[in-house]
Structures are given as C-alpha cells and as structure tokens.
Amino acid sequence: MVYGDQNASKIGRFIGRLFRWAILLFFLGVIGSGIFLFGLYKYFSEDLPQISSLKDYRPPVISTVYSDDNRVIAEFFKERRIVIPYPEIPEMLVNAFIAAEDSRFFEHKGVDLVSIIRAAIKNVEAGTVVQGGSTITQQVTKSFLLSPEKKFSRKIKEAILAYRIDNAFSKEEILFLYLNQIYLGHGAYGVAAAAENYFGKSVRELSLAECTILAGLPQAPSRYSPYKHLDRAKERQRYVLKRMIEEGYITQTDADEAFSTPLEIRSRQNLYLETAPYYTEYIRQYIENQYGADALYREGLKIYTAVNIEMQEAAQKAVDRGLRALDKRHSGYRGPVDHLAPGDVPGFLKALSETDGTDALNRGDIVKGVVSGISEEKKEIIVETGAGTGIIPFNSLSWALRGQKDGRTAKLFTPGDVVWVRSAKKGALQESRELRLEQAPQAQSALLCIEAGTGFAKAMVGGSDFKKSQFNRAVQSKRQPGSAFKPIIYAAALDKGYTPASQISDNVFVYRDRNITWKPQNYDRKIHGKNSLRTALAHSRNLSTINLLDKIGVDYAINYARKLGIESDLSRNLSIALGSSGVSLLELVTAYSVFANQGYRVDPIFITGILDRDGREVEGINFDSEPVLDSATAYLMTSLMESVVKEGTGKNVLALNRPVAGKTGTTNNLNDAWFMGYTAEYIAGVWVGHDQEQSLGPKETGGRAASPIWLDFMQTVHEGRPVKDFTVPNGVVFSRIDAETGLLPVPGTARTRFECFKEGTVPTRYSRRADAVTEKEQFFKMDM
Structure with a gap:
C-alpha cells in the first residue's frame, strides 16, 4: 500500500511539473508569438501609405458637355465615374452590396476572420469561388492604397491598413468611398455611373431587381455583365437576393418578385459620336x-x-x-x-x-x-x-x-x-x-450656323461621317470661296464712295505679269458692258468684280477683309476678287455675320461657361463685339445680297419665304460649291466639295450643290417662327432711280427701281439715256 501511494505521489508531482512547464511554454509561446507578430506588424507597417489621403476623396470624374438647354451632349473621362454623396445612395442598394460582399461589415474592425472561414467553407462546398473573404474595408484599401498584386505580403499590409481605416473612418464614410470607387464593368466606376450605363437611370430610381444586379458585379464584372452574359448575371442576382433574405433585409416574396422582374438593359449611347x-x-x-x-x-x-x-x-x-x-x-x-x-x-x-x-x-x-x-x-x-x-x-x-x-x-x-x-x-x-x-456619298460638306447678335454657334457639321473622318471641314479646311468672297470686295467699295447704283465696267480684262497672262471670264462667257453694283453682285459677274477691285486697290480690300474676320493668307493680286485664296467656313460665316449684325463683328461663341467640379467658374462667355463697319454699309450689303436671292444666282432659297440675304460661290472646274446667307435671326454657311480636289460634276455650282443644303437646314430652323425683316438703320435713305443708268429717272424712263443709299450719296444727276423722253420733248410730240 505504501509503495502504491509513493508511486501515485510521484506521478502526481510529475504531472504537476509537466503542467507547469506546459503553462510556461504556452506563455512563452504566446509571448514569442506576440513578439513575432509585433515584429511582423512593425516590419510591414513601415512605409505603408497614409490613410489620411482618403479624407480628401477627389477621384477622376467625368467632364460633361451641355447643350444650350442643359442637355448632356458629350462626356470626357479616363474612368467613367459620377461621385454621389452617401445620403443619396438608396439604403436598398447599400444593403444589397453589404449582403453580397461583407455581411458583418458593421460588426468587424476592418478584417473579419469569421467571414474568411465561412467563405472558404462555401467555396469548397460549391467547388468554385462563390464568396470572397475580403471585407469592404479591405477592398477600399486595395483600391486606394495598394497595388493589385497577389502576394502574401500585400494581404498583410491590406489587413493592417483596413484596421487603421476602420478606426479612423465611420462605416458610412467607408461605404461612400467603396460605392463611388468600385469598378462595375464596361467603363463604369461607382454605382452612379453603373446605374446610368446599364439601366439609363440614376441610382435613386433603381429597383430591387436592378440593385441586386449591380451588387453581383464586383466579384467579376466581365463574367457577370448583363450586356454580354445576362444568364450569368441572373444567377449572380439570385445569390445576392438569397443573401439579403438570410440577413433579414428582404422577404422571400420580395426576392421572388425581384428575380422575376424583366430587366431593361440599355446599352449606353455614345453621346460624343451621336449628338454633335x-x-x-x-x-x-x-x-x-x-x-x-x-x-x-x-x-x-x-x-x-x-x-x-x-x-x-x-x-x-x-x-x-x-x-x-x-x-x-x-x-x-x-x-x-x-x-x-x-x-x-x-x-x-x-x-x-x-x-x-x-x-x-x-x-x-x-x-x-x-x-x-x-x-x-x-x-x-x-x-x-x-x-x-x-x-x-x-x-x-x-x-x-x-x-x-x-x-x-x-x-x-x-x-x-x-x-x-x-x-x-x-x-x-x-x-x-x-x-x-x-x-x-463620296463628296464632303460642312455647315456652320451662328445666331445673329449673340454670335452663339448653334450648329456645326464638319463632314459627312465623323466615324470615318474626324477632320473638321468647317474650321480646319481652307478652300477657295469663289464668288462667296465677292461681298467683301463690294462692301469695301461701298466704303470707298461707291453706291449700289454705281455703274462698273463688265468688259474684257487681261492681266500680264512677265510670262503670266490672266484673262478671266464670266460664268456665262458673255460681256455685259456697264452694270450697277447691285446687278453685278446679283448675277455674280467676275469681270465687274475684278474691275471694281482694280479701282479700290488690292491692299485696301485685304485690310478690309481682315476687319471682317478673314485671317487666312490672301494673295496680293486681283485674283482674290474671284475668291482664289483659301479660307475656312468659320472665317466666312464670321465675315457675313458683320453684315447681319449691322456692322458689329461678333466672333462665334461655342462655349458659354465652364465650371470646375466644385462649382467654381473657370471660364465665362467670351463675348467679343466691336463695330468694324458703318451700320449703313452693312445694311446696303444686306440689300445687295437680297437681290442675289430675288433675281440672281441664289433664287433657290426664295422658298424660305422670308427676307434672306446671301451669296453663292463656285470655283474653277466646279471643285468647290458654297452658299453663304442669313436671315434676321441666323447666319449660316455651307461648303460642298471633295477632300482631294476634283470636280463635283457638270453644273454643280453653289446654287445647285450648296444652296439646297442651306435651304433644307434653314427651313427646319425657321419653321413656326414669325417672319422678321432686316432692320434699316439710321443713315440709310431710299430713292427711285433709273435701273439702267443708276441716275435719277426722268419721265419716260423705261425701268426704275427703289434703291437704298447712305445719306448724302443719292444721285443728283438725271438720266439722259437715248431712249428716255423728257417732258419738253413729250410736249412737242403732243403738239405735232
């Protein structure tokens, strides 16, 4: 008995010593592990990014272009993101993401070991990855502060940073960062951009069905794209709905109804390519x-x-x-x-x-x-x-x-x-x-329209198909304007003392310079002798215009063109009378707008304002208006170009059924066709031609190829608008004259017309044409 008691006592002491050693080793292990983990923490904590950068969240966001009535017409971005404040994100959408991505989000401190273990079990059961172990906070860390490389060291850093973020930010602030930053496929970053991309609506308008589609995307946006793989997107939606039921956010009835709701997936229109x-x-x-x-x-x-x-x-x-x-x-x-x-x-x-x-x-x-x-x-x-x-x-x-x-x-x-x-x-x-x-079509065209008075550019077309060619023929191309340049010559002449009734020569003109001989002709190959400025411009007579330019001087005319907005190089010779030097449509529209604006040059305005992301003004309206012509000169030119429409080369546009001033333009070999014209409300110009210069075809003049486009556009623009006359400014007077001589008529004058003049320039001489009969001659005839 004694022997047995002694053995039992020895065993007890041994077990006691073993237990004490075990406890000691345990504490040493804990201390060692603690030291190891602390060392590991210190090691990986070095050079970690500062989470303070998240306080000022300013990610790349969309720059948006608006029309004159504030409709969106284009967006420019590297990442299509619309930042939306957390209070504006629907609770249902937040719940869907939490249920799918991090159900214990409001409980853990940035890293959730329970969720990691649970996700591993679920994935093993499913035989594939159906649930991730990363918390929403860890995803924020990865997106903002770390590279996406898959290394053990990065996961440790991610956990450390997630813990710090969770202590420094509220849960709502973390969700704000996450839901605005996350990539959801097809160029959409954040829930607001994704809602527009997939459903064409704001996040505030999303249904439960749409919320759960979006919440299913973070794991693999391309795999679960509702555009390309709607069946996979629906399966992922089923999973999100199931998780929302399990977390108590919705009922089974809600889930069934959401899953059976037809989805209207809208492919987002590329506004940049479609609208303007x-x-x-x-x-x-x-x-x-x-x-x-x-x-x-x-x-x-x-x-x-x-x-x-x-x-x-x-x-x-x-x-x-x-x-x-x-x-x-x-x-x-x-x-x-x-x-x-x-x-x-x-x-x-x-x-x-x-x-x-x-x-x-x-x-x-x-x-x-x-x-x-x-x-x-x-x-x-x-x-x-x-x-x-x-x-x-x-x-x-x-x-x-x-x-x-x-x-x-x-x-x-x-x-x-x-x-x-x-x-x-x-x-x-x-x-x-x-x-x-x-x-x-094989030919190209450009059209530009600006508003009279304001200079607002209301429409611009730079070619037949932007998708095929981004070259903007309204502003980048410089082509010969042909006769569309003539109004500048005639306006210059009016400020040199000429009047609409002045007679100018329409005779053969030969220019010789060394080995060059230039012998221009009229389009109809005829010689018309003398005619008025009005008649010469209305019928676009080349010889009349060249003789007129010869009288007023080439340098004077070029300087005059500069005042009107022509900036391109102009040849210092008489050929500019026929529009031989290339100019842009933008320049010509600017020049014609001076006549429409009663002598004021108002450069076209495309941008009416720019605000930064915080609503501060970056740029306002650059309204640059200056008087460059006498208002009387401008009106006389308007009147002259009304005759182009009423009786000359621009008769096509009479169909607009309202006062119109304009001028056709056609170049050699019918390579370029133009029509420049305006009403009291809008100035518009049209060019037609080929990029590589070649003829448009027989008879394809400005009046046939370009003016129908101008008319088509202006008819639509003016539909339903009241008819407005051109305003007659002070300093313009009207007088009846002999239509053939430009002088005052006498009894028996065959044809008269009511002509406009600057004050002080009305003819004082009477017509003495051979076929005119004076009152005295009439008296003697009657006496016989």
Whole structure:
C-alpha cells in the first residue's frame, strides 16, 4: 500500500511539473508569438501609405458637355465615374452590396476572420469561388492604397491598413468611398455611373431587381455583365437576393418578385459620336489645349455650350440629304456594302432587328438590309431588314444604272448582298413595304450656323461621317470661296464712295505679269458692258468684280477683309476678287455675320461657361463685339445680297419665304460649291466639295450643290417662327432711280427701281439715256 501511494505521489508531482512547464511554454509561446507578430506588424507597417489621403476623396470624374438647354451632349473621362454623396445612395442598394460582399461589415474592425472561414467553407462546398473573404474595408484599401498584386505580403499590409481605416473612418464614410470607387464593368466606376450605363437611370430610381444586379458585379464584372452574359448575371442576382433574405433585409416574396422582374438593359449611347460630334470634338480640343488633358479627363468640368440639339440634328440631316442627292446626280450604284453566305443571313438579320428594328425605318433612318431575291416579273428587289421584308421598285433605280455596262437593273444585285435602304415614306414599311436604295456619298460638306447678335454657334457639321473622318471641314479646311468672297470686295467699295447704283465696267480684262497672262471670264462667257453694283453682285459677274477691285486697290480690300474676320493668307493680286485664296467656313460665316449684325463683328461663341467640379467658374462667355463697319454699309450689303436671292444666282432659297440675304460661290472646274446667307435671326454657311480636289460634276455650282443644303437646314430652323425683316438703320435713305443708268429717272424712263443709299450719296444727276423722253420733248410730240 505504501509503495502504491509513493508511486501515485510521484506521478502526481510529475504531472504537476509537466503542467507547469506546459503553462510556461504556452506563455512563452504566446509571448514569442506576440513578439513575432509585433515584429511582423512593425516590419510591414513601415512605409505603408497614409490613410489620411482618403479624407480628401477627389477621384477622376467625368467632364460633361451641355447643350444650350442643359442637355448632356458629350462626356470626357479616363474612368467613367459620377461621385454621389452617401445620403443619396438608396439604403436598398447599400444593403444589397453589404449582403453580397461583407455581411458583418458593421460588426468587424476592418478584417473579419469569421467571414474568411465561412467563405472558404462555401467555396469548397460549391467547388468554385462563390464568396470572397475580403471585407469592404479591405477592398477600399486595395483600391486606394495598394497595388493589385497577389502576394502574401500585400494581404498583410491590406489587413493592417483596413484596421487603421476602420478606426479612423465611420462605416458610412467607408461605404461612400467603396460605392463611388468600385469598378462595375464596361467603363463604369461607382454605382452612379453603373446605374446610368446599364439601366439609363440614376441610382435613386433603381429597383430591387436592378440593385441586386449591380451588387453581383464586383466579384467579376466581365463574367457577370448583363450586356454580354445576362444568364450569368441572373444567377449572380439570385445569390445576392438569397443573401439579403438570410440577413433579414428582404422577404422571400420580395426576392421572388425581384428575380422575376424583366430587366431593361440599355446599352449606353455614345453621346460624343451621336449628338454633335464635330462640335464636341472642337470643344474637346479647345479644353485640352487651354487647360490640359488632366483637367478634361479627370477633373469633372461642366462645359456649357451654345449648340442647339434640334438645330444640330437638322444640320446633320440637311448635309446628309444634300450629299446623297448630289451623289445620285452623278454616280451610279457602286455595289453592296458586303455579301453574306446563306447560312450567315439569319444571324445578321437578328442582329439588325436588335439594333435597328421598326423604329429606325419609321423615323426615316437609313439602315442595312439583305437582298433576298430579284423579281424581273414584278420589277422589284426584295430586301430583308430588321423590321421585316420590303421591296425596291426597279423604277426607283434609274440613277443606279448610270455607268453600268449591262444596263439591266436586275444585274446590279445578287441574293446575299448587304445594302443600305430607307423607307419610301416615314412609317410606311408595314403598309407599302416600299424601300429606296441608298449608298454612302463620296463628296464632303460642312455647315456652320451662328445666331445673329449673340454670335452663339448653334450648329456645326464638319463632314459627312465623323466615324470615318474626324477632320473638321468647317474650321480646319481652307478652300477657295469663289464668288462667296465677292461681298467683301463690294462692301469695301461701298466704303470707298461707291453706291449700289454705281455703274462698273463688265468688259474684257487681261492681266500680264512677265510670262503670266490672266484673262478671266464670266460664268456665262458673255460681256455685259456697264452694270450697277447691285446687278453685278446679283448675277455674280467676275469681270465687274475684278474691275471694281482694280479701282479700290488690292491692299485696301485685304485690310478690309481682315476687319471682317478673314485671317487666312490672301494673295496680293486681283485674283482674290474671284475668291482664289483659301479660307475656312468659320472665317466666312464670321465675315457675313458683320453684315447681319449691322456692322458689329461678333466672333462665334461655342462655349458659354465652364465650371470646375466644385462649382467654381473657370471660364465665362467670351463675348467679343466691336463695330468694324458703318451700320449703313452693312445694311446696303444686306440689300445687295437680297437681290442675289430675288433675281440672281441664289433664287433657290426664295422658298424660305422670308427676307434672306446671301451669296453663292463656285470655283474653277466646279471643285468647290458654297452658299453663304442669313436671315434676321441666323447666319449660316455651307461648303460642298471633295477632300482631294476634283470636280463635283457638270453644273454643280453653289446654287445647285450648296444652296439646297442651306435651304433644307434653314427651313427646319425657321419653321413656326414669325417672319422678321432686316432692320434699316439710321443713315440709310431710299430713292427711285433709273435701273439702267443708276441716275435719277426722268419721265419716260423705261425701268426704275427703289434703291437704298447712305445719306448724302443719292444721285443728283438725271438720266439722259437715248431712249428716255423728257417732258419738253413729250410736249412737242403732243403738239405735232
């Protein structure tokens, strides 16, 4: 018994010593681990980024361009982000992200070991990554302060920083950073930009169904893109809804209803390309040159412009219609856009129905179609479009046969050809099924319109298709203006003592200089002797203008042009009378605006204001107005150019049915066609030509190629507006004169006209034409 008690006592003492050693080793291990962890913490804490930088959150944000009525027309950005204050983010959207990404967000201190273990179990069960272990705070840390490299050391740094952030910031501040910074696919950073990208609405308008789609994106935005993989996006949505039920944010009924709600996923329109591309590109270049690329793409400028969206649309349509009409006058069908094998047609048509559909044809848009058959019996081409089947009648294709050797309409097409078509009448496809064949025109055009008085640039088109060519022919191109330059010469003459009734010579003019002989001619190849300034300008007589310039002097005329806004180099010879020196459309519109503005030069204004991201003004309206002509001179020029429209080369635009002043312009070989004109409200100019100089075609003068575009645009712009006359300023008087001599009429004068003059310049002499009969002569005739 004693022996057994002794053994038991020894074992007890041994166990006691072992226990004490175990405790000691445990504490030593704890202390060692603590020292190790502290050392690890100190090691990885060195050179960590300062979290204080998060206090002033100023991420790259969108710079937005607005129209004259504050509609968005373009956006410029490196990261498409709209920063939205936390109180404006719907609670439902916040809950969806917390449930999906970090359900214990309000409980942990930046790092959540429980969630890490739970996520690992879930992922093992699923056999794939369905749940992440990083907290929202850790994601903020990774996004703002660390690189995305996948290293153990980065994860330790991430945990340290997340803990610091959680202690330094409120949970709401962390959510504000997270929900505005996170990348959600297709260029969208933050929930506000994503809501616009995917659903075309603000975050405040999102439904539960839409909130849960967005909350499912952070894990893999491209994999769960509702644009490209709606089925995957829906599966991810199901997971988010399940998590929201588990966390008590919604009921099963709410989840079922949200999951069954049809989603209207909208592909965000590229406003920069669609609304006013040449205009906004002009703005973009100005901002970048003036303030730098960082300001444009990162600093969220609000750029207000003078462009009017409806006028811009009218300008683009007028240019397109005018160029297509020109193309059909001189070009035959150039062949299909593409050709499809039979097996490729169904997929192509499906894509068309999704992009174009019935609405496009109803609007009169030009869309693609596929030739499915040719019926020589019915004399029609059968075309499948995204809106259904239509037919192109043979009798609408006479233009297409131009230049074709075979001469048979049916031979132009083959089933499978992809062609451009439009509905014969808006909205008529379902009724008549009739289509018209179209093709991209080869010529180019530019149009610029500014508002009288203010100089606000309301519309600008720089070419036929911005997607194909970003070269802006309204401001970057310098082409010979031809006779469109003549009003500058005539205005200069009026300030040299000439009047609208002054007689100028329209006779042969020969200029010789060393080995050069220049013998210009009138367009009609005729000589007209003497004629008035009014007649010479109305009928665009070259010889009259050259003789007039010779009288007033080339240097004087060039200096005069400078006053009106012509900055391009001008040849110091008489050829400038015929517009031989290249100028831009912008310069010409500026010059013509002086006449419309009663002698004031108001340079075109494209930008009406710029604000920075904090609402401070960066730039205001640069309204630069100065009198450069006598108002009487300006009105006389307006009157002279009214005659161009009423009786001369610009008769086409009489159809506007309101007072119009304007001038056509055509260059040698019909390479360039112009029409410059204005009403009491707007000044607009149109140029038509080829980038590589070549003839537009027989008879394609400014009056035929350019003025129809101008008229089309101005008819739309003035529709419903009251008719306004040009204001007659002080210093202008009117007198009846002999239309042939420009002197005062006498009894028996064959033709008189009511002419305008500056005060003090009315003729004082009476006409003594051979066929005029005086009162005395009439008396003797009667006495006989």
